[in-house]
Structure formats: C-alpha cells, structure tokens
Amino acid sequence: MTTYEVEDYSVSNLGARLNRHSHQGDGYSEAKSHLSYFDEYFSSVGAKTILTEHPYTDRDYLEDYAAYYARCHAEYGRRCARLHFFSSGFDTTLISKAIEGDAAAVDTLKTSYLGFVVVKPLPSTVIGRTCLVTYGNVGRNRAFPTTRPYTVHIFGIELTVQSLPFQEQDTDVAACATSALWSVFNATGHLFQHHIPSPAEITKAAASSQRLVNRTLPAGDGLTAEQMADAIRSVGLEPLYINAKNLGLLLISASAYLRAKIPCLLMGAIFECILGTPERRLGHHAIALAGFGVPKGPPVSYDATLFSAPSTTRIYAHDDQVGPFSRLQIDRTKPYPLLTSWIDRNKNRGNVFFEPEILLVPLYHKIRVPITSVISTIAALDRWLETARNANVLSLADQIEWDIVLTENSDFKSDVYRDTTIISGFRKAILEDDLPRYLWRVSAMSGGQRLFDLLFDATDLLQGGHITRGLPYSRAACLSIAVLAKNPAAQSYIKLTGNRGLEMALRWFANNALVF
DSSP: OOEEEEEEOOHHHHHHHHHHHSSSOTTTGGGOHHHHHHHHHHHHHTOOEEEEEEEEOOHHHHHHHHHTGGGSSSOOOSOEEEEEEESSOOOHHHHHHHHTTOHHHHHHHHHTEEEEEEEOSSSSOOEEEEEEOOOOOTTSOEEOTTOEEEEEEETTEEEEEEEOOBOOOOTTTOOTTHHHHHHHHHHHHHHHTOOOOOHHHHHHHHTTTSOOSSOSSSOOSOOOHHHHHHHHHHTTOEEEEEEOSSHHHHHHHHHHHHTTTOOEEEEEEEEEOOTTSOOEEEEEEEEEEEEEEOOOSOOEEETTEEESGGGOOEEEEEETTTEEEEEEEEOTTSSSSEEOOOBOTTSOBSOEEEEEEEEEEEEOTTOOSOHHHHHHHHHHHHHHHHHHHHTTSSOOSSOOEEEEEEEEHHHHHHHHHHOOOSOTTHHHHHHHSOOOSEEEEEEEEETTEEEEEEEEETTSOTTSOOEEEEEEOOHHHHHHHHHHHTSHHHHHHHHHHTOHHHHHHHHHHHHTTTTO
C-alpha cells in the first residue's frame, strides 16, 4: 500500500527524507553538496510543503536495477520514494479534502505544484528522476525552451510541472556524462520521437563501438566525446560537433539550438581557483544545457560581426554534480569564462570554473546545414554591408546586429501569422509557400529597428546556398540594399568571397527591388 506523509518544507526535513529513503540511512545527506543547492533552489521557487509518496516504482531505476543491482549480494531495494513539493502550506487535512473531491483543495494542489524528486534506495547517488519548475523571471529574463509539461498522478489527481528531467549520476550503471545524455534524450525523445533509454542503456550504447577503459558496468571511467556521439547515434540522431573554446561561437550556437527546443551537451574541464591557493584542475566534465539568460546588453563581436546572443550573462545547465538548472555565469575577465555553482574544497561557491571545449548537438537527420555555415554567410554579407555603410552609400546609423535561430516550419509560420510588421504582400506569400521542415531564421537589426530576416533551408545539401527567401521589415533599408545588390560591384565581391549563400542573399534583394 502506498503511504503519503505531509510536512513543512525545510532543508532539515528534506535531508531527513533523503536519509530515510537512501540505502545508507542517517548521515547520508550531510555529505552531499546537492542538499545546499536544492535548499537555495526551493527557497527561490517558494517551496512550503513536502509530500512524500512511498513506495514508488520509477521506470528508469527499475531498468537499472534489473541490469545491475538485482545481482548484487547486498540487498538493494527496487522501489523508490517520490518527494512532491508545493508552494502552498497545508497538512493532511487538505489531502483528505482533496481525496473526497473538494474542488478548492484540489485546486490548491494543482496551482501550487512545484514538481518532484525521486529518491533511489542506494548508498550514495540517491537523487533520481527529478522534474522541478524553473526559476521565475523576477528581476531578470530567463528562457528555458527545452522544457515541456510533465504530468504526475497522486490520489487520482493530475498535477503538471513544466520541466526537463534531471538525475544525479549513478556511478555504477552510468559513466560520466550519462546523466547529461539522459536529460537531453528526455527532450529529444519527445521532439524527434525516439526511444528514451535508461542510464544503463545509454552507457552500453556508448561502449558498443569504442570500449570503455574497464568493464561497461560498473562505469566510473567516463565517456569520451566519441562515445557520447555513439550514444546519440544509438537513438537515431546525428551528433554535431562545435568548437566551444571560442565563447562567442559557443553562445551563438547554444542560443540558436536551445530556442529550437534542442538541449546541447557541453564538455570541458573544471578548475578550482581559490584566492591565495594554487589552481587545481578537477578533471573533465559534461553538462546538459537547458536554458539561458535573454541578452540585454550591447551585441558582441564574433568574426568582426555583431551578434546578440553572446551578450547574455548566464546559461543554465543540468549538472549532476550540482542540480537541475544550475547557473553558469559568464565573465570574460576571468581566466576561465564560466563560473559554476560547484562547491570548492572549503564548501563555498564562486571559486570553481568551467573551461568549455566541445558543444555536442543531437540533431534530427534532416537538419543538415550546421550553424557554422550560416555564420559564414552572414559574416560575408555583414562585411559587404558594413563597407557600404562606412562609405555612406548605405544609410544606417549603426552596424547591423544579427540573431540566429533554428525553427520548425510550423512554429515559424505561426510566428509570421502573428507578425503584422512585415511589409505588405510578403507575409501572405510566405504563409502560402511550401517551406522545408526546418529553417534557419536570421534577423538583422540596426538602431533598435528590425530591418529584415533571411531564411536558410536547414535541410539543404551542404553544397547548396541554403538561402530561400527573406522577410522585409524596413522598406527603406531593404530598397537601399537592393539597389546596391544590383550594382556590378556586388557581383565582383561575390566572386571574391566565393560564398554561394551570399550570392543568393543579394539575389533576393535585387529580385525584389521593385516591390520593396
């Protein structure tokens, strides 16, 4: 029989629940850095009540249990506990009313639901499948496009939380980075309709073509980037490698794919830098990028081209060593650009940094054109436009600022349908047009005004020019560019760069000179 316990939220009560339902028992939570992070998180989202559900059967843990723990001599349980969190304060009286069908009590549960944490009956890595609400937007603007609604049932009542699943790395059945892959697959599984494997299945898939250093299970030796790519291929997706050592390219790419609801895997090295002590390299690590702070500052230059995405000051990741939606602050003045939420040797935060190396993006096989090709075309176009602006033949007060996003056809058309600022005629034509399933949408801004968007066919061959058409917003700017595009000097510039995408962009402007 499933039992339910209700108590006020506090970090001591949370720790007691983790202790009680772990295999170790008392004293477990005191050694966990996760507990302090969860307390900060629950304080931020306003948790007031914990409802414990026990026993609870968790699919992912059950599959790992069958694959490994059931064969241990020590008796590890196969049933978990699930902790539910609410922003309203209540006791068992409200639960009784809800079970009896009291509408107000049911509404309290539904409207104040903050999500759940599954507690696994293991000695150390007990934090299982976790779905919690994201941080609010009070004081700053955050975006978590990779989340989706997750539904749970207690007492026959349906509760919903908008989240992306997280769990702590289980060092016996999950190699380093497996937890990050598991979180990513929970998003791409619904987005691209593939099987969502358990941690043990992910580890075995990663080792299928390139063996781990030791046995597949237990799997404490970690995964290489190649093995993570193999795990991505095992679910029918294609891995895209992006050099993340350049912070500008990392932020432009992460923003573009995250806004397409595709979480990314970021790999790099972790460093501890405490003032007055020697720097320590703690090793390699992998995290799942889930969100970002919406850029507010001035655009940042990459390849002499201004982009809006790199001006963000935060990205958010599922870091199994910290917790869900952990913050990475961007500080270009530091030796390592990303400040993590890790705890250092003195149990303090603010001294452990992440040095990014590789961004690994799991993509549907029809998304063939990488963001680097789009950036190359935009950089060539920007250089041509900036030359014209500096020569006073293109009347723009400021250098153009660019924003790149990957979008699905249906989402794009829904956005266009709501947008009445597009120049008359073009909006209707593009809504009626037969477009590819995936598009790169590149927006050009200057002086706070949107000038135009260019559309790239993301499903095109790499040898294609990719640009299909555009969306004009500023009649004056588009007409001025069209006049320049018809000039023979433009053709000379195209031949000099050899960029087919640039040729197609200028051809679109020139062909529409009479209708702008």
